[in-house]
Amino acid sequence: MMRERRRTLTVSFDGVEVDAYVGESVLQCARRHQVDIPSLCFLEGLSVYGGCRVCVIEVAEDLRLRPACATTVAADMEVSTDSPRLKAYRKAIVELLFAEGNHVCAVCVSNGNCELQDVAVHVGMDHVRYDQRSPMRAIDASHPKYLFDPNRCILCTRCVRVCDEIEGAHVWDVGSRGQQAVLTTDLNQPWGTSTSCTWCGKCVAVCPTGSLSYQGTAVGEMHHDPKMIVRLAAARRGEWIDPEEYR
Amino acid sequence: MTASKDPEVARPRIATVWLGGCSGCHMSFLDTDEWLFELAARADIVYSPIADVKAFPDDVDVCLVEGAVANADNLELAHELRAKSKLVVSFGDCAVSGNVTAMRNPLGDPRAILEHVYVEAPDRDGVVPGEAGIVPELLPRVQPLHRVIDVDVFLPGCPPPAERIVAAVEALLAGERPKRSGESIRWG
Numbered sequence: 392m393m394r395e396r397r398r399t400l401t402v403s404f405d406g407v408e409v410d411a412y413v414g415e416s417v418l419q420c421a422r423r424h425q426v427d428i429p430s431l432c433f434l435e436g437l438s439v440y441g442g443c444r445v446c447v448i449e450v451a452e453d454l455r456l457r458p459a460c461a462t463t464v465a466a467d468m469e470v471s472t473d474s475p476r477l478k479a480y481r482k483a484i485v486e487l488l489f490a491e492g493n494h495v496c497a498v499c500v501s502n503g504n505c506e507l508q509d510v511a512v513h514v515g516m517d518h519v520r521y522d523q524r525s526p527m528r529a530i531d532a533s534h535p536k537y538l539f540d541p542n543r544c545i546l547c548t549r550c551v552r553v554c555d556e557i558e559g560a561h562v563w564d565v566g567s568r569g570q571q572a573v574l575t576t577d578l579n580q581p582w583g584t585s586t587s588c589t590w591c592g593k594c595v596a597v598c599p600t601g602s603l604s605y606q607g608t609a610v611g612e613m614h615h616d617p618k619m620i621v622r623l624a625a626a627r628r629g630e631w632i633d634p635e636e637y638r
Numbered sequence: 639m640t641a642s643k644d645p646e647v648a649r650p651r652i653a654t655v656w657l658g659g660c661s662g663c664h665m666s667f668l669d670t671d672e673w674l675f676e677l678a679a680r681a682d683i684v685y686s687p688i689a690d691v692k693a694f695p696d697d698v699d700v701c702l703v704e705g706a707v708a709n710a711d712n713l714e715l716a717h718e719l720r721a722k723s724k725l726v727v728s729f730g731d732c733a734v735s736g737n738v739t740a741m742r743n744p745l746g747d748p749r750a751i752l753e754h755v756y757v758e759a760p761d762r763d764g765v766v767p768g769e770a771g772i773v774p775e776l777l778p779r780v781q782p783l784h785r786v787i788d789v790d791v792f793l794p795g796c797p798p799p800a801e802r803i804v805a806a807v808e809a810l811l812a813g814e815r816p817k818r819s820g821e822s823i824r825w826g
Contacts, residue, residue: 489735493744496826497737497796508825517792517823518734518784525743525779542744611826 402468411464418446418459421472428472429481429513431488431506431599432547433460434617436624437556440548444484445510448472456480482514490521491570493528493542494600500613501601507545528573533583536606537595541573544602550574550594553620557627562588574602596620650699650811652677653685654729655719657712658739658780659705663730664688666797667702673804681811694718700810702729702793706739707781711774720787725810729803731796731825733783738796740780748776791816794825 398413404426411420416439421428431443441461448459449471456477459470471477488494488507496502528541548565551574555561562585566575576582595603596616604613618637625632656664664687668674677683684698685691694715701723707713720726731737745751756766767773783789793806793816806816816822 493741495735495737495741497731498741499826502826505826512819512821512824515819515823517794517818518728518782518789520784522785523736523740523743525740527744527746 400464400466402464402466402470404470404472411468413464415464416460417448417457417462417464417468417470420464421459421470426472428459429510430460431510431545432549434549434553434597435621437549437552437597437620440552443488443545443547445481445514447477447480447484449474449477478514482516485511485514485516486519486521488545489516489519490523491526492544493523493525498610499543499601500604500608500610501543501615502611504611504614505601506599506615524570526570531576531582532606533581534585534588534606535583536590537582537592538604538606538608539574539576539582540602540604542602543600544574545600546572546574547599549597549599549617550603553593553597557620557624558589558591558593560587560589560591563594593620650681651684651695651697652681652807653694653698653701653719653723654683654687655685655694655701655703655705655715656687657703657705657715657733657783658708659730659732660738661687661704662797663702663704663732663795666730666795666800667803669800670804671800673800677807694722696722698723700725700727700807702727702807703733703783704729706732706736707777707783707786708739709774709776713777713786716783716787725790726783726787727791727793727806727810728783728789729793730798731794733789734792734794735825736780736782740782743779748778752776792818792823794823796826 399410400413401408402411402420404421409424418428418430418433428446430446432440433446439461441458444458446459447456450457451469496508531539546565551563551565554563562576564575565572566579567573577585577587595605596619598615601613621637622632622634654664654667683689684695701719703719703726707716728734732739742751752766756762757764795802802822809816
């Protein structure tokens with residue numbers, strides 16, 4: 392396929408100038424140039440949510456922190472990705488994610504294969520400075536193939552978006568507000584009774600934690616496959632991407 | 639901590655403590671194998687579940703604490719070891735985060751949990767075990783160690799792998815702080 396020539400401009404990451412495509416996000420540009428910005432809710436191929444705030448960056452002297460995934464590149468933009476302030480905020484954000492739910496790595500299906508765990512290592516979290524909320528949340532094990540544990544959910548909404556935008560079923564949504572916010576299936580009915588779920592498993596594939604898993608998976612056995620959605624979304628756009636690169 | 643060149647003068651004093659945990663961290667400590675002989679040649683283990691010492695001693699240089707603070711005894715010992723130790727290490731995920739020990743927290747009042755386990759469960763004799771001064775009271779909430787006392791070093795892992803323990807203790811014996819980045823801080 393003939394690739395359209397894309398217009399470029401110049402931005403800089405921590406003082407190093409790079410080419411950016413007009414219209415792409417700071418995060419996408421950074422990833423193309425191997426500039427390491429951690430993220431959780433972002434997934435290439437899905438709409439941008441900007442909810443986890445792990446990918447915050449600074450632009451020139453602007454004091455506001457911006458999510459790199461939801462910030463479009465502009466000409467001569469000076470992006471700072473790794474300042475002491477950003478490191479401190481990112482660490483605090485990840486600690487708050489751990490304090491908010493019930494994240495017990497030792498007994499989790501995703502232990503060792505978890506994006507939240509990886510990000511915690513990335514930001515240098517060796518303990519959580521905040522009080523644990525320890526919410527009481529019921530597990531939904533009603534689906535014959537899959538299991539939803541809201542204790543491990545960080546409300547990244549990848550499942551909501553992939554189900555709506557790629558599968559076209561929109562089984563998932565976020566119910567309630569504030570600290571009561573929780574993922575729901577259909578109109579807050581047990582997942583196993585859902586009449587809209589196609590059992591495709593895309594929600595499970597994209598989950599960054601152990602919140603969505605296959606039934607019968609033991610500790611550390613769960614391997615998610617969010618890159619499958621990256622490949623699928625690219626194919627839908629009529630683009631080919633190297634599967635080796637997005638394995 | 640500065641160790642004198644004469645080993646008889648100032649051998650580092652190391653303690654290991656077992657609070658609300660499964661002892662898996664101590665199993666991993668034993669899994670350091672022959673390194674234990676090296677450690678014994680350079681330091682004194684003055685208090686530990688694997689050394690039969692009844693009272694927590696004074697002037698401890700490094701104290702590794704396994705387990706979360708779950709009951710009144712844990713809380714008392716936590717304060718005592720802090721007062722008597724130069725460096726306190728949260729040793730493993732239960733001390734670091736509460737981990738499995740803290741999984742009762744969402745259930746609320748521990749009395750209700752004890753009632754459920756010992757009274758409502760059909761294969762029990764219907765009595766919550768208790769003996770003042772012998773069976774310690776459960777605290778309303780299980781806490782990670784640093785929410786109760788000041789902690790100097792965090793050594794996560796469930797359990798921390800033997801290599802991680804060796805690296806941390808070696809650093810501490812050399813008067814340095816262990817690395818707090820990379821895979822050495824991964825939970826689980």
